[in-house]
Amino acid sequence: MSTVVDTLRLTAEEAIGLVERRELSAGELHAAYLEAIAERDGELHTYLRTVDEAGGPGIPIALKDVISTRGVETTAGSRILAGYAPVFDATVAARCKAAGLSLLGKTNTDEFAMGSSTENSAYGPSRNPWDPARVPGGSGGGTAAAVSAGLAPWGLGSDTGGSIKQPSALCGNVGLRPTYGTVSRFGVVAFASSLDQVGPVAKTVRDTALLYRIISGRDPADSTTVELPAPVELPDGERLDGLRIGVPRQAVALEAIEPGVREAFDRSLALAEELGAAVGECDLPLSFDYGLPCYYLIAPAEASSNLARYDGVRYGPRSEGETYREMVERTRDHGFGDEPKRRIMLGTYALSAGYYDAYYGQAQRVRTLIVREHREAFERFDVLATPTSPTVAFPIGEKAADPLAMYACDLLTIPSCLAGLPGLNVPCGLSEGLPVGLQLIGPQFAENTLFRAGHALEQALGLDLVPERLRT
Amino acid sequence: MAISREQVLHVAQLARLDLRDEEVERLTTELGAILDAVSKVAELDLADVSPTSHPLDLVNAWADDEPHASLPLDVVFANAPARENDLFRVPPTA
Numbered sequence: 008m009s010t011v012v013d014t015l016r017l018t019a020e021e022a023i024g025l026v027e028r029r030e031l032s033a034g035e036l037h038a039a040y041l042e043a044i045a046e047r048d049g050e051l052h053t054y055l056r057t058v059d060e061a062g063g064p065g066i067p068i069a070l071k072d073v074i075s076t077r078g079v080e081t082t083a084g085s086r087i088l089a090g091y092a093p094v095f096d097a098t099v100a101a102r103c104k105a106a107g108l109s110l111l112g113k114t115n116t117d118e119f120a121m122g123s124s125t126e127n128s129a130y131g132p133s134r135n136p137w138d139p140a141r142v143p144g145g146s147g148g149g150t151a152a153a154v155s156a157g158l159a160p161w162g163l164g165s166d167t168g169g170s171i172k173q174p175s176a177l178c179g180n181v182g183l184r185p186t187y188g189t190v191s192r193f194g195v196v197a198f199a200s201s202l203d204q205v206g207p208v209a210k211t212v213r214d215t216a217l218l219y220r221i222i223s224g225r226d227p228a229d230s231t232t233v234e235l236p237a238p239v240e241l242p243d244g245e246r247l248d249g250l251r252i253g254v255p256r257q258a259v260a261l262e263a264i265e266p267g268v269r270e271a272f273d274r275s276l277a278l279a280e281e282l283g284a285a286v287g288e289c290d291l292p293l294s295f296d297y298g299l300p301c302y303y304l305i306a307p308a309e310a311s312s313n314l315a316r317y318d319g320v321r322y323g324p325r326s327e328g329e330t331y332r333e334m335v336e337r338t339r340d341h342g343f344g345d346e347p348k349r350r351i352m353l354g355t356y357a358l359s360a361g362y363y364d365a366y367y368g369q370a371q372r373v374r375t376l377i378v379r380e381h382r383e384a385f386e387r388f389d390v391l392a393t394p395t396s397p398t399v400a401f402p403i404g405e406k407a408a409d410p411l412a413m414y415a416c417d418l419l420t421i422p423s424c425l426a427g428l429p430g431l432n433v434p435c436g437l438s439e440g441l442p443v444g445l446q447l448i449g450p451q452f453a454e455n456t457l458f459r460a461g462h463a464l465e466q467a468l469g470l471d472l473v474p475e476r477l478r479t
Numbered sequence: 480m481a482i483s484r485e486q487v488l489h490v491a492q493l494a495r496l497d498l499r500d501e502e503v504e505r506l507t508t509e510l511g512a513i514l515d516a517v518s519k520v521a522e523l524d525l526a527d528v529s530p531t532s533h534p535l536d537l538v539n540a541w542a543d544d545e546p547h548a549s550l551p552l553d554v555v556f557a558n559a560p561a562r563e564n565d566l567f568r569v570p571p572t573a
Contacts, residue, residue, distance in 0.1 A: 201534065230540040230542070231540070233537070318495070348506070352506055372530050
């Protein structure tokens with residue numbers, strides 16, 4: 008353990024307090040995290056690279072390796088970007104800098120954020136701090152595992168179909184996928200542009216809200232962004248009086264949900280009722296039946312288009328060829344791993360002549376119905392609740408050879424992503440000694456409601472979220 | 480609905496991927512299984528439903544037409560695998 012501070016328990020708010028009161032310098036705090044990383048990251052492999060010195064007057068932050076950082080290698084977990092040093096900062100990285108935060112390092116991710124376990128990283132998997140034989144979730148498993156293992160006070164992830172929420176659930180911390188359009192994607196390696204969102208991962212709901220306040224808001228460099236309709240509020244209430252929580256019948260009926268996950272979820276709903284919330288059932292039949300297939304057409308189609316830019320011409324390692332086309336084809340075959348290739352192939356097929364309307368077009372129509380179903384549910388409820396992941400963290404290797412089994416990890420997180428809605432993962436208990444996450448979904452721009460609900464539940468639950476094996 | 484080996488090769492051409500033989504074999508099987516699963520969307524009759532391409536109801540996002548400096552060329556070429564003068568150098572197209 009670090010001699011100056013216990014990074015396993017220190018929240019970002021507490022860390023900010025230490026620095027503001029000059030009890031600790033930014034440099035000392037940065038060094039304390041580097042010390043923790045030196046101690047534990049050999050086993051966990053949450054970072055792809057770290058930064059030696061504090062670059063700002065504030066506390067450190069870990070950024071998922073899909074976020075461009077000027078002069079600091081950014082690979083998106085892929086060989087095709089090995090050695091790539093961005094010549095500009097992503098807007099979210101620049102906003103963190105402007106807020107005084109210093110970059111601690113770049114965290115591991117499934118290649119191009121495609122995966123639910125980090126096993127698809129070209130640089131090897133990250134491990135779950137609760138049990139290193141298990142995955143931390145994905146794609147943002149590096150950030151989530153780093154935060155839970157005390158290797159970063161907080162961090163940023165990116166979420167297309169669950170890449171923030173699911174790893175936060177599996178590692179036992181708080182993760183927000185914000186409303187589509189509230190956080191800039193400028194400088195973030197694109198996966199599926201109608202779905203991609205950047206969001207915070209932290210130990211507490213208040214830390215998550217604080218970081219969301221820093222990164223959100225319109226960015227002239229990303230025309231899909233909008234100004235927040237209301238400022239971000241740091242939650243401090245303990246009650247949930249008047250809050251209407253809807254539980255989608257079709258979500259909780261899924262057989263894939265493990266009994267231990269179900270128990271923790273049910274207990275958290277009972278607790279919400281004790282705090283004054285009204286819990287009722289709602290119906291989202293198409294969202295949970297057709298959400299997954301809809302997503303696995305839309306996301307690969309958009310990915311196949313976005314990943315066309317990796318051609319060995321302007322950046323990245325190039326494979327030699329006699330002709331331009333040979334060079335491009337070899338560069339892409341050598342540079343992309345199995346999962347991006349699968350999705351590029353699937354997406355290219357779904358967009359190709361004769362199939363476009365049957366696949367991509369049809370999926371976009373299904374998406375309309377999913378948007379509509381959620382809108383109707385929010386006429387009766389303020390938030391919707393489901394487990395975030397049907398299972399706790401699974402063993403490394405268990406799903407690696409079965410793409411469809413891996414895709415099903417995001418069964419519960421995907422529908423609201425398709426609808427562009429914000430979702431918050433809040434730890435709600437343990438099953439088999441591993442964290443279980445509660446997913447709270449709100450209408451567009453309802454982050455403050457999610458923070459209030461998440462904070463009250465977090466306080467009432469009072470869980471110790473330091474992985475048991477790391478407690479001293 | 481399975482996908483044939485010939486279709487996989489055709490799509491690989493479109494996607495500019497020089498797949499090795501064993502990759503073609505594996506992808507033919509895997510894509511077949513994935514397509515079977517995602518084809519579920521075809522069950523729904525959605526002729527009257529309009530497609531959603533973007534989850535926010537945004538109509539136009541205008542930017543002020545203000546000129547600003549571009550990146551210097553040496554910065555632009557910083558990651559280039561091959562540069563010749565102020566151009567990215569690539570092999571001949573044929």
